[in-house]
Amino acid sequence: MRRLILLLILVFNANVFAQSTEYSIIVKDIETQLPIDNAMVVIMKTKQVLLSNEEGKVTFVLNGASNVQISEMNYENLTVRWATLKEDEFVVYLKNKNNKLDEIVLSKESPQKILQKIVSTSAKKLTTPYRLKVYVREFFMLDNKYSYYNDGLVNFQFSGNKKKATTTLLVEQNRSYGLLETDVSADLRGYNLNNIMENYCNLNYFQPVLNPKNKKEYDYIIKGHPNNKNYYIMNITPFDKTKKGLDSFEVVYDPEKKIIIEFSCILNPANLDKIDEKPVIGSKNVIKSIVKVNYRLDGADYYVLSSNEEIAYNLTLKDQVKNIQVRNSFVTTNFNKQNFTYNESDVFKEKTLFNKRNKILTNYWDISGFTATDEEKAIIKALDFKM
Numbered sequence: 001m002r003r004l005i006l007l008l009i010l011v012f013n014a015n016v017f018a019q020s021t022e023y024s025i026i027v028k029d030i031e032t033q034l035p036i037d038n039a040m041v042v043i044m045k046t047k048q049v050l051l052s053n054e055e056g057k058v059t060f061v062l063n064g065a066s067n068v069q070i071s072e073m074n075y076e077n078l079t080v081r082w083a084t085l086k087e088d089e090f091v092v093y094l095k096n097k098n099n100k101l102d103e104i105v106l107s108k109e110s111p112q113k114i115l116q117k118i119v120s121t122s123a124k125k126l127t128t129p130y131r132l133k134v135y136v137r138e139f140f141m142l143d144n145k146y147s148y149y150n151d152g153l154v155n156f157q158f159s160g161n162k163k164k165a166t167t168t169l170l171v172e173q174n175r176s177y178g179l180l181e182t183d184v185s186a187d188l189r190g191y192n193l194n195n196i197m198e199n200y201c202n203l204n205y206f207q208p209v210l211n212p213k214n215k216k217e218y219d220y221i222i223k224g225h226p227n228n229k230n231y232y233i234m235n236i237t238p239f240d241k242t243k244k245g246l247d248s249f250e251v252v253y254d255p256e257k258k259i260i261i262e263f264s265c266i267l268n269p270a271n272l273d274k275i276d277e278k279p280v281i282g283s284k285n286v287i288k289s290i291v292k293v294n295y296r297l298d299g300a301d302y303y304v305l306s307s308n309e310e311i312a313y314n315l316t317l318k319d320q321v322k323n324i325q326v327r328n329s330f331v332t333t334n335f336n337k338q339n340f341t342y343n344e345s346d347v348f349k350e351k352t353l354f355n356k357r358n359k360i361l362t363n364y365w366d367i368s369g370f371t372a373t374d375e376e377k378a379i380i381k382a383l384d385f386k387m
Contacts, residue, residue, distance in 0.1 A: 020063045022367070023085055027056040027070060030093035038294070038306070039072040039094065049296070049333055050369045051306055057089070059371045070094065073252075073261070074227040097227045104223055105232055111220030115234065115251070116210055119203050121258040122295070125302040126201040127165040132156045132303060133334040135368035136193065136353070139379065140180070141325035146379050148178035150353045153364045156197050157339060165201040167194050169348045170340070175358045175365075177383040183317055184324065185354070192351040197330070200293050200304045205265050209236055209249060217246065230254060231261060241268050247289070259302060264292040279316040288312035288325075298335070306331045306370075333369035 027039040035056025042049055045066030050058040065082040075094035107114065137151035152174030156167045199205065209218055218236050225231040232255050238246035248268055252261045267289035279285060289311050296305040312325040350356065365372065372380065 020061050021087060022059065022061050023087060024057060024059045024089045024371075025052075025068070025070075025080075025085075026089050026091045027052045027058070027072075028091060028093050029075075030095050036072055036075070036094060039070055039075070040296070040305070042069040042071075044069060047334065048369075049305070049331075049335075050371075051331055053371050053373050055373050057371050057373075059366055061367045073225075073231065104221065107222065111222055111234060111236075112209070112212075112215055114222070115206070115220075115236075118251070118253045118258045118260055119206050119210060122260045122302075123163075123165075123201070123203050125259060126203075126295075126304070127158070127163070129339065130158050130301075130303065130335060130337050131340055132158070132332045133336075134197075135331045135333055135364070135370060136328070137365075137370075138191070138326060138328040138353075139376075140178070141323075142180065142184060143323050144325075146178070146383065148176070148180050148354075149380050149383050150174065150176040150356075151365055151368075152353045153368055154193070154348070155340060156194075158201070165198055167197050167201075168342075169194055170342055170346055171348045171353070171356070171359070173359050173361050173364050174353050174356055175360055176353065176356065177380060181322075184315065184322060191326070191328070191354065193348075193353070194351075196307075196309075196328075197304070200307060200330075203260070205247075205263070205291060206249075208247070217243075225252065230256075238268065254297070257297070259297060260295055261297070262292070262294040264290070266290050279314075279321075281316055281318055283316050284313040285316075286311065286313045296332070296335075301335055301337075303335050304330065304332055329370065331369040 025041060027036045027041070028034060029036055035052070035054070037052055037054045037056060039052040039056070040049060041052065041058045043060060043062065043066050045062070045064065048060065050060055052058050067082050068080045068085070069077065070080065070092060071077045072094060075096055078092060078094055080092055132155070134154050134156060135151065136154060138149065139146060140148035153172045155170045155172065157170070158165055158167055208214055217238055217240070219239055221235045223233050225233055231252050234251040234253065236249040236251070238248065240246070246268065247265050249263060249265055251263045253259060254261060267286065291307070291309050293307040294305045296303060307330040310325070310327045312323070315322045315324050
């Protein structure tokens with residue numbers, strides 16, 4: 001009888017631990033009490049990676065027990081024990097490092113050569129074979145009104161040599177809501193998932209500032225990171241801010257390992273003064289362009305962690321000008337050195353998830369690495385209602 005009771009207890013406990021439970025964590029600054037966005041949350045059991053949104057929130061499903069690690073380069077790392085987690089929104093507080101090391105860094109080597117080395121080293125590490133599970137999403141605005149949304153859970157398989165990375169794309173799940181006009185829809189199809197990911201890994205954005213001929217076009221300043229003694233920040237700005245087509249860069253990098261931790265590339269608004277009086281039909285006048293990419297170094301593993309891109313431009317049609325704004329994001333939820341096996345028919349060969357038939361197996365968007373804010377959820381719901 002005792003053995004039977006013990007067996008029932010063990011079975012009951014096993015069932016409890018086997019159940020999937022959804023958790024939400026809110027990450028805040030301990031001093032300001034404000035939410036911290038882009039804090040990295042790692043589920044230790046599954047190695048799943050999540051990033052906090054503008055509300056400081058992450059949501060995930062856990063099958064069994066696991067501790068959770070929370071980090072952000074400006075704050076001290078924190079490990080949350082599974083036993084203390086609550087199913088409702090659980091608030092954790094991070095302490096700012098506050099190292100105040102933003103002094104200018106002097107070097108005998110020219111900043112452009114330093115940039116060449118860190119870009120070269122980073123690109124070599126990013127081209128080794130591996131695969132990433134990535135949550136991608138895109139918000140589309142037409143004439144300042146949200147009109148289209150899509151997201152998906154995809155896998156990128158990386159291959160290539162040490163000079164250039166190439167990707168193979170497989171789509172696990174996806175959804176699309178909203179409608180667009182024919183002329184604008186054709187323009188949106190130029191958005192290419194493979195090209196974007198390859199640009200992040202091959203660091204193609206740096207080509208203008210790496211060109212020796214453009215050395216005199218830019219001003220370089222290197223400073224210590226204000227909150228992380230292990231990193232430097234390189235700011236690259238054009239001397240002539242009125243010159244068309246020159247971007248400003250901010251690069252956070254590890255000076256010892258010679259790798260990039262994050263970078264941003266922003267089109268200077270002063271470059272937008274020169275507008276064609278009689279634009280050609282089909283031409284685009286870019287009025288905003290922002291790219292920000294984060295990388296993760298986890299032991300010997302180095303890969304794209306997340307990205308955010310925003311672009312706004314005026315598209316000239318036959319009888320009118322349409323204002324188009326696109327905001328897209330990539331969030332890597334899992335890194336794996338093992339290649340996945342697939343049939344050639346499984347490979348997604350289109351450029352974008354735009355108008356791909358919806359394939360929804362789970363509520364992947366709620367636990368995919370980047371939880372939508374309340375405002376974003378309202379936008380998606382409204383677009384779904386219009387379908």
